[in-house]
Amino acid sequence: MMATELSELIYDWNTAGKNALVPTRPVAVTDETLRDGLQSPSVRDPSIEDKVRILHLLNTLGVEQADIGLPGASPRAHADVERLCREIAANKMAIHPYCAARTVEADIKPVIDVAHTTGVDLEVAMFLGSSQIRRYTEGWTIDFLVRTTEKAVSYAVAAGLPVTFVTEDTSRTDPETVRRIFRTAIDCGATAVIATDTVGHATPEGAQRLVRFMREVIGRDRVRLEWHGHRDRGLGLANALAAAAAGADAIHGTILGIGERSGNAETDLILVNLQMLGCISRDLSPLKELCETVSRATGVAIPPSHPVFGADAFRTATGVHAAAIVKAFQKNDAALADAVYCSVPARLFGCEQIIEIGPMSGRSNVQFWCSRHGVEYNEQIADRIFKRAKASNHVLSHEEILSAISG
Secondary structure, three states, X not given: OOHHHHHHOOOOHHHOOOOOOOOOOOOEEEEOOOOHHHHOOOOOOOOHHHHHHHHHHHHHOOOOEEEOOOOOOOHHHXXXXXXXXXXXXXXOOXXXXXXXXXXXXXXXXXXXXXXXXXXXXOEEEEEEXXXXXXXXXXXXXXXXXXXXXXHHHHHHHHOOOOEEEEEEOHHHOOHHHHHHHHHHHHHOOOOEEEEEEOOOOOOHHHHHHHXXXXXXXXXXXXXXXXXXXXXXXOOHHHHHHXXXXXXXXXXXXXXXXXXXXXXXXXXXXXXXXXXXXXXXXXXXXXXXXXHHHHHHHHOOOOOOOOOOOOOXXXXXXXXHHHHHHHHHHHOOOHHHHHHOOOOOXXXXXXXXXXXXXXXXXXXXXXXXXXXXXXXXXXXXXXXHHHHHHHOOOOOOOXXXXXXXXXX
8 A cells, every 4th residue: 555545544634624724825934943942941052063953954954944043142142143154154054044132232233243244144033022011011102112113123224134023922912003013113124024922822713813914914015924932821833833824924933842931832843744734845854853952952851742753752552552553564554554543654754653562562562572673472472571561560671571581
């Protein structure tokens, strides 16, 4: 059976009607791992060597844009951003870099300096709080926000920088404030705008309503519209896909979802889902290495249950599940083995189906393990392994299985 014939075996409710979360236009991916991702209090700021490796992997995967840092934050941040820009130039990378900045000259000037020093087309993404709750807390008026926007955007444009304008907490900001601030930024020369769900407040429906409204704000202007969302309610990925379906030109994420509080939408899972939805078609096998590199560089462990790239994503010790996978393998059909108890094709992402032996296992688990490890299977060996497994409260290690076999 060819992999394309699996459609004859699966009734797909996702495509049975109109899918509100499937983008109908090209959508780019923007990775924020090296800036927003590093705002998590639990991460380690990676070495510049690790940042360079992460940047190369993002480029290899076809990620269109990357936020490479906030150079105004510190001398080290400035030096790292400059090094990353030189790496992009030297290797003629396709990935487009930009830097974050507050709407103050002290933050924007370092971005200008790096752009002029390296000759890289470096974009500045300047952010400003906009929601009523933030304005009340800070004592800001809408007029103050408009003046701040006008001054900051005009300063960067005059220096020759492409400007992306970002309002923080857009998902909790009233329509008139959204319209007035973004129109000011666009009229002053911003060529891209980002609607943000800074505290993970949005639902997929809310994300779509906001993006559609933003399309009205942009009007006929040739301005890029992007979505940046967090996952405080666990909706980051769904919101990103919903925003793309509603008309966002790019959606943001971080590898493994690292970031402030509960983190951001996961870049790795955004790519996986865009691939499975048919929105992109590329080799995503380097994604596993990218996740492992980010994990090691930041000190953030990959949860075993993390989709696709967690240790348990394609691993089972349950008898019923293992039996079905084994039967699929016995048909010499890797696609069938990937699909019978899984929705994601492991082989497309540099992974494979793994069958373990534990207290909930059946004889299929034992037989499969023996065949994969060159052990001659017989009932005596099976009984020994079963006895050890059923008395255990965990999946047996390789050493424990060998010990059970030797008696």
